[in-house]
Amino acid sequence: MRLTEHFRIYFRALKMIFNWDRTFALCWTVGAVLSAGTPYVPIYFSAKLVDGLYLGAELRTIIIYAALAVGMVFVFKVVETYISSLRDKCYGAIYRQEEWQYSQKAMSMAYESTESQEVALLRSRIRMESQTGYNSWWTYYSVEECCKNITQIVCSISMTISFFVLPSVPLALKLGLVIMLAITIIVSILTTQRGQILTEAYYADAVHINIFCKKYEDYILDYSASKDIRLYHMTDSITGLIGETEGEMNQKGLKLAKQKILLSFPNVVLNHALKYATYLVLIVGAIAGAVSIGSIAQYVSCIMLLLTAVSELARVVQIALNNNHYLKRYFSYFDIPNDMYKGSLTVEKRDDVEYYVEFRNVSFKYPGTDTYALRNINMKFKIGEKLAVVGMNGSGKTTFIKLMCRLYDPTEGEILLNGVNIQKYDYDEYMSIFSVTFQDFAMFGFSLGQNVAASKVFDGEKVTACLKKVGLDKFLEALPKGLDTCLYKSFDKDGVEISGGEAQKIALARALYKDAPFIILDEPTAALDPVSEYEVYSKFNEIAGDKTAIYISHRLASCRFCDKIAVFHEGRIIQQGTHEDLLAEDNGKYCELWNAQAQYYVV
Ligand code: ADP
Secondary structure, X not given: OOHHHHHHHHHHHHHHHHHHOHHHHHHHHHHHHHHHHOOXXXXXXXXXXXXXXXXXOXXXXXXXXXXXXXXXXXXXXXXXXXXXXXXXXXXHHHXXXXXXXXXXXXXXXXXXXXXXXXXXXXXXXXHHHHXXXXXXXXXXXXXXXXXXXXXXXXXHHHHHHHHHOOOOOOXXXXXXXXHHHHHHHHHHHHHHHHHHHHHHHHHHHHHHHHHHHHHHHHHHHOHHHHHHHHHOOOHHHHHXXXXXXXXXXXXXXXXXXXXXXXXXXXXXXXXXXXXXHHHHHHHHHHXXXXXXXXXXXXXXXXXXXXXXXHHHHHHHHHHHHHHHHHHHHHHHHHOOOOHHHHOOEOOOOOOOOOOOEEEEEEEEEOOOOOOEEEEEEXXXXXXXXXXXXXXXXOOOHHHHHHHHOOOOOOOEEEEEEOOEEHHHEOHHHHHOOEEEEOOOOOOOOOXXXXXXXXXXXXXXXXXXXXXXXXXXXXXXXXXXXXXXXXXXXXXXXXXXXXXXXXXXXXXXXXXXXXXXXXXXXXXXXXXXXXXXXXXXXXXXXXXXXOOEEEEEOOOHHHHOOOOEEEEEEOOEEEEEEOHHHHHHOOOOHHXXXXXXXXXXXXX
């Protein structure tokens, strides 16, 4: 990464965290300067005190020095404690703000991105990395550490500079000390850098391993997988995989610890050598009468603090540079564009529900794949028409629906609503004209009413009417808290467990509650028992009312109720017509599918 990019990313992170909470950012910075400056107060006054005592200064002067040292440290500490309590108060709020940022991004992302494996991996990686040390918080920490160390460097230099300009200390000695200091600092910077590079490589490995381990643990904790895990005795295999990956990481951790011990060795030797050399030079200076007894401790402490501050600063800069690679990934996640929101036309709200949709030469490949899931689809639906979409698994039926609802945009061709390309409409407005129940619909642990309304507030009468339409009136009557009964036990211990069939009917009720001009049902009876299935079929026209309805089903008998049937095969529409028309085509796919199903019902 180039230096300009490093700066750009770092300042973007600074701006972001500053906007999260300005008080927090200020407390962090001021607190750092105070905590770094505090140790210099006793160092400075102790030197004055010792010199005063040695040179027989007045008692009043000695007391003033002592009082100033204690008083200033006390005031600094009180202010520091106040600032740090303010800072602690903001922690939780800031943490939640970042979590909120993640949630907002996930919800505002184009559907295509949410399905993309690349995006899923990127998200897992930045989440994992933030737990292994690299994160946006590091930007705070690096600012704090830079402030601390720069304060320490400035204080140390200003309190030792007097020694280096003393004419009575031989120049060769002073030069020798400066060279030794420079060597110690350079070695310290180099070894710190090397240590950070090794740590970064270790964390980069840890990310992949953590992602794997998290996935294995999810399998163990996910109760929908627990049946298979028990019945097929998979526990040992899964825990074995966790053990293997963690063992591998432990080995790498041990290797890193050894490498770091070796790296610290020259630093320890040089630090001690410098300390004794400083004492030696100062003693020579003291003997020559150029350095006071009190100043010896001051100079040694300040030089050692200077050394620590410089190597710490080097370490912080190195971590900040490494962290910028993390931040680059972090921002690349939040910068994923959502092209779906480019349109701005409002969808005409028509009382006569006079909407029509047309597919014109539409072809589609899923992102990252080479094969067409749909090929040259041409179709137009009339208002109020009931269309059935049939075909074998993988023939493209669900993809067709996803394109119509603009979860994806076509690779070629265009889809029109009332003659206008759907990409030109405002995305949310366009979405509002569809009620869809996908096969993999979601149920939430909220109340039944909220699940049907897909909202926190709901119209009880309307929800009840929708539940009745899909045949759930008896189910509702049996619920202890009626519409306020929670589904499952995630949020309420009195929540009810529901069967797959009941869930499917609730999903149907949700589609009805939305009351949009288009109703689309993708295999709406797959989980229903034969009686419920019959009920849904026979009420289908009533359920759909005057809406334009699209109905995907494997069960061809159910399609007879529709005005038109489209037969999909290998991503193409190969037949269209009424049930009777299609049955009349003896060699057609529809006839083949119909006969294949019918044979099971012939006694
Ligand atoms: P159907 O609903 O008729 O069973 P789909 O529309 O789900 O069929 O799938 C059509 C084709 O697109 C299949 O070959 C399927 O493997 C592929 N496909 C479906 N979803 C995705 C996806 N998210 N990414 C890549 N390919 C997909």
